[in-house]
Amino acid sequence: MLRVFIRAAAMRVELSLGFLLLMCIFKETTQCLIISEVNCDNPKLDTHEFVELYNDGMNPTSLDGYTLVFYNGNGDIAYRVIDLSGQLTDYRGFFLVGSAELTPHPAISLPPNSVQNGPDAIALYGPNWDPVSVGGHVSGVGLLDAVVYTSRRSAEGADGLASVLTPGSVPFLEDESALEGDESIQRCWQSGNLWTFYTGPPTPMWVNHCPPPTPVKVWINEVDINGPDRQGLVELNLGMANWTFSLVLYDITTDLISSSVEVSADQGGIFTIPVQTENLAVPQSAAFALYGGPSTDFPKGDPLSHKQPIDAFVYGDSVHMPSENLTETLIPGRKPFILTESFPTAGVHVSRCGVTEWTRDPGLFVTRPRSPDKPNDCVWFQSCPLNMTFSTKAGPSYPSIHSGIDFLLNEVNTNTPGGAEDEEFIELWHPSGSRMSLDFIWLVMINGQNTEVYYELELNGYFTDDDGYFLIGSAKVGPDIRIPSNIIQNGPDAVVLYRSKPPPSQESQNIPRSGLLDAVVYRTRGSDKRVSEITQALTPRQIPLLEDISALPGDETLSRCGTERLNLSAFRVTSPTPRKQNNCPTKPTIPPPPEGLLINEFNILNRTDDQRLFVELKGPPLTPLNGLVLVFLGQDFKEFSVPLTGSTGTDGLYLIGNVSNADQGLPVLGQLEFAAMLLCFEPSGSGVYGKNSRSLDWLVLSDDPKLHRLLQHNTTRVESSIFDSFSRCASDGPVLWVSSQETPGLQNLCPSPAFSSSMDVCLQRKSKPGNCDQEELTYLLENVCNCGISSLHVKGVNVSCEAGMLDAQGPVLAVSGQQREQITETLNNNKLSCSPAQERQVHGAGSPVALQVGLVLAALLLFALGAALFVYLYKKRRPADYLSMQLSEQVETPLEL
Secondary structure: OEEOOOOOOOOOOOOOHHHHOOOOOOOOOOOOEEEEEEEOOOOOOOOOOEEEEEEOOOOOOEOOOOEEEEEEOOOOEEEEEEEOOOOEOOOOOEEEEEEOOOOOOOOEEEOOOOOOOOOEEEEEEOOOOOOOOOOOEOOOOOEEEEEEEEOHHHOOOOHHHHHHHOOOOOOEEOOOOOOOOOOEEEEEEEEOOEEEEEEEOOOOOOOOOOOOOOOOOEEEEEEEEOOOOOEEEEEEEEOOOOEEEEEEEEEOOOOEEEEEEEEEEOOOEEEEEEEEOOOOOOOOOEEEEEEEOOHHHOOOOOEOOOOOOOEEEEEEOOOOOOOHHHHHHHOOOOOOEEOOOOHHHHOEEEEEOOOOOOOOOHHHEEEOOOOOOOOOOOOOOOOOOOOOOOOOOOOOOOOOOOOOOOOEEEEEEOOOOOOOOOOOEEEEEOOOOOOOEOOOEEEEEEEOOOOOEEEEEEOOOOEOOOOOEEEEEOHHHOOOEEOOOOOOOOOOEEEEEEEOOOOHHHOOOOOOOOOEEEEEEEEOOOOOOOOHHHHHHHOOOOOOEEOOOOOOOOOOEEEEOOOOOOOHHHEEEEOOOOOOOOOOOOOOOOOOOOOOOEEEEEEOOOOOOHHHOEEEEEOOOOOEOOOEEEEEEEOOOOEEEEEOOOEOOOOOEEEEEOOOOOOEOOOOOOOOOEEEEEEEEOOOOOOOOOOOOEEEEEEEOOOOHHHHHHHOOOOOOEEOOOOOEEEEEOOOOOOEEEEEOOOOOOOOOOOEEEEEEEEEEEEEOOOOOOOOOHHHHHHHHHHHHOOOOOOOOOOOOEEEEEOOEEEEEEEEEEOOHHHHHHHHHHHOOOOOEOOHHHHHHHHHOOOHHHHHHHHHHHHHHHHHHHHHHHHHHHHHHOOOOHHHHHHHHHHHOOOOO
């Protein structure tokens, strides 16, 4: 590797007028007549107005059959029509129509103040046009060229003209305050066959005064490669100091690095870098790429780097062309520079002469003699604006270009079946549904793990199709711009759209914000552990989209089904539809309401961090959620409806919220004072809670009777609020919600015998009225413990009261070992426990049951003793009659005769 360090002090040069006279040599044999310059507004009296035409043939050329039409933006009708038949261009190719007082004198003179100031247009028609008379409506039939312009006072008045004459392009703003004195609208060459207009000092019958580009960092300015000796020089234009970058030469036969040169500069200027081209297998084709960083990052023999270059120049001849992989990586959407047949003997000397500021475009270069350390030797180049597409319709037919609508990300396919990933694409769309210019639009891909830009693509010079679509992707999808296969990362990442003049990546912060139009932040399952920073910067308080590869049998994409920009809830997972209307469900088939689906956990009450809001549902595994709506109601009856999509997981859980593992995002609830939450089935499929909605489950936390009458539901029993999260736990009675640590996507933390401890204590009763039951015990423990104890924790404890004291015996449950320790510590709290005397009093009195049994036994014993005593006394008071006893005995003894 050749390592070069250059310090430039005297190498800074000023751009001269020669660099400003730019256009490209149009090599077609067909002549090209264009509108070159328009001056429609002069200081004070309009006595120096003109329209300048230019023909690339240079020699005097007949204008027979050509017509110049002036249109008024108020009504889009012609106010002047000039037939050019019988006229000729001059020997340099110029033709002038203008005020009689203009110097040089025009070929066709006009009265003062003949060219209106705007919003208006001037159009050039060829021999095959459908004639438009004065007062006729604007037409695109036979149109060759046009300039549509407007003023600051009427920015929207020319949109109808632009929709027909320059569809997709914004009318040029005629700024009368741009220069001191007079100014005109001048056509300047950008790249290839792309043209634009600039404001400059009037140059009637002379080359236009086009401004030079201004480099922000560094770009390739000239390339000089000699044929026989294969020596090479690359001239760089540096616009910033204290920077290190590397110029890398690629061999197109292998797409490997042939050599690299490192450059360090402490000030801006022009630098000439020698490059080693003698080792190229095919000198007729190669590629130069300019990267930030040291040359050690680009060792000889390494494969093509997928790091984004700052600038690149790729060339080849008709036989030796660079690979598609190389061009798609280094100059996506642009074409290589084509060498002439003289290269083997004369080499190639090309200079950047296009006035545009974009880079990585060999179309900016033309063959010119070397001009080392000087402004490029550019001449009056010429080319037809062959990319222009004109409408054949008459009158306004499209929405206003200035209406405030702008490009959207419409469909993103980041993961395709198979290992090749050769059907990935990103589809842009303009809501006008019409052809629109993509000038100053940038597509940026950002890595969600390190928040670095890993791909950046400028779309200057491109247009959408007539339906507003523009496709960027792998070769298989037939895109407008091809990018290498497998370049779009699977997530967690972001695809972002910007409107910006400089590259968005030049912002100091990793995630650019200036000019942000739209963004799609997406993820795969389990890939969103470190995506919070990119989410917060681009789509705050929204959960990244999940491109679920199991959602459909074949391929799937993230498709826009709503027009709100920077709103991830506008996207759905659908089948791919590149360049077509997205496959969004219009009237989804709504199945019967699912059974067994319940609200299982929520963290929505004490909202101190909007990033942790969530609601968890639980039901049978893989239960479809079509037609279900989660409704949030505030104390003021303000309502938020969240339509649910997808299905529960294999574990039966479904998570909605702003947490990393959520299945669906939760919108920002703002200052909503939560009063109730409903899980509803909406049979219409509207996704909005209505009078026909059926409640499947609910939480009503407000005591407002109006809310109860509205919902026809009673207040839900929610116990303790030490934690922000509440989990549904089973009970023998009504459903109870227990305060616990949040467990989104996991099993709820409910009181369990696995964490039980035995209780046999005497507690002092508080002033709070109670019924001497488990609820009062819960209150006593939680008042001291403050650890989330509910009635479910003490449901197996026997409770009795005596003399202002409470006796409790039995197992106390806990949700964890930590909570069990807190409960144990609470039970040992002297402030809560009874004194020894009180405890003896309670325990000495015995339990009510024992007392009752004892009383019964004592009563029975006393009854038995009383009966025995009665018999004894009775017998004692009545002694035996012996005389009667003797007579009886005598009667019974037989007599002897």
